[in-house]
Amino acid sequence: MASDHLLELTDIEAGYGRAALVLRGLTVQVPPAQIVCLVGPNGAGKSTVLKVASGMLVPRSGRIIVDGADVTGQGPQQLLRAGLSHVLQGHSVFKEMTVGENVKLGAFSVRDAQHTAERLDFVKTLFPLVADRWDALAGALSGGQQKQVEFARSLMVDPKVVLLDEPSMGLDPKATAIIFEQVVRMRDAGTAVLLVEQNARRALESADVGLVLDLGRVHISGPARQLLDDPKLGELYLGGRPRTSTPEGQPS
Numbered sequence: 001m002a003s004d005h006l007l008e009l010t011d012i013e014a015g016y017g018r019a020a021l022v023l024r025g026l027t028v029q030v031p032p033a034q035i036v037c038l039v040g041p042n043g044a045g046k047s048t049v050l051k052v053a054s055g056m057l058v059p060r061s062g063r064i065i066v067d068g069a070d071v072t073g074q075g076p077q078q079l080l081r082a083g084l085s086h087v088l089q090g091h092s093v094f095k096e097m098t099v100g101e102n103v104k105l106g107a108f109s110v111r112d113a114q115h116t117a118e119r120l121d122f123v124k125t126l127f128p129l130v131a132d133r134w135d136a137l138a139g140a141l142s143g144g145q146q147k148q149v150e151f152a153r154s155l156m157v158d159p160k161v162v163l164l165d166e167p168s169m170g171l172d173p174k175a176t177a178i179i180f181e182q183v184v185r186m187r188d189a190g191t192a193v194l195l196v197e198q199n200a201r202r203a204l205e206s207a208d209v210g211l212v213l214d215l216g217r218v219h220i221s222g223p224a225r226q227l228l229d230d231p232k233l234g235e236l237y238l239g240g241r242p243r244t245s246t247p248e249g250q251p252s
């Protein structure tokens with residue numbers, strides 16, 4: 001039966017070398033044009049999920065399906081071609097190159113010049129900052145601006161799903177707000193997003209679906225808003241009470 005999901009990770013078991021498994025029967029599904037946000041404690045395996053999805057880490061068992069095609073066991077280049085684009089944690093722009101040169105690198109595997117030109121127009125429209133600073137050295141941009149360059153670069157291949165690993169890491173609240181606005185713009189422009197964030201509350205405010213990962217599997221999933229308003233979840237995983245409730249007997 002055909003699936004409605006663009007990305008399906010099913011019963012994934014994965015780990016590093018001979019160490020114990022990090023993912024232990026993980027199942028994650030990403031529908032079209034939605035932001036799916038994975039939250040959970042430090043070391044729960046959030047980044048590992050993205051590494052499995054982008055082919056950086058081959059799972060020991062389980063299946064990876066992209067838009068109906070089984071791509072289990074394939075490496076990063078094949079999974080990029082299949083439609084999964086990974087924006088890594090930290091900063092990965094080439095600082096000595098211009099913004100435009102960095103963005104064009106995202107199309108290194110695309111042979112169709114017309115398609116590349118269309119994608120350039122698309123990302124410049126989606127990220128006005130990138131268009132404005134096109135000829136500037138990427139190293140001259142702030143951390144949040146560099147992250148937008150990375151987003152633009154990741155969209156050059158017209159991915160089915162963008163994998164974002166902690167895009168707000170190291171950013172101040174203002175830059176974080178802009179980054180989440182840009183993630184929403186990506187989604188609104190039709191790209192599905194699998195987002196991993198430490199900044200769980202802020203990320204869930206922008207997401208459509210929330211998943212709580214603990215001990216290598218998804219423990220709770222549901223509409224992101226519902227997760228945000230769940231008091232128990234707030235205390236366990238989101239660093240305190242939900243915004244709207246004030247449980248009795250709790251010091252403020």
Ligand SMILES: Nc1ncnc2c1ncn2[C@@H]1O[C@H](COP(=O)(O)OP(=O)(O)OP(=O)(O)O)[C@@H](O)[C@H]1O
Nearest residue numbers: 016019022040041042043044045046047048049198
């Ligand atoms: N390259 C690696 N080699 C060996 N172990 C690793 C490697 N990368 C991650 N791990 C281990 O895998 C586990 C899960 O790490 P992962 O980075 O996926 O967690 P996370 O939920 O993203 O954590 P954080 O929120 O701290 O980034 C941790 O115990 C970590 O030490």
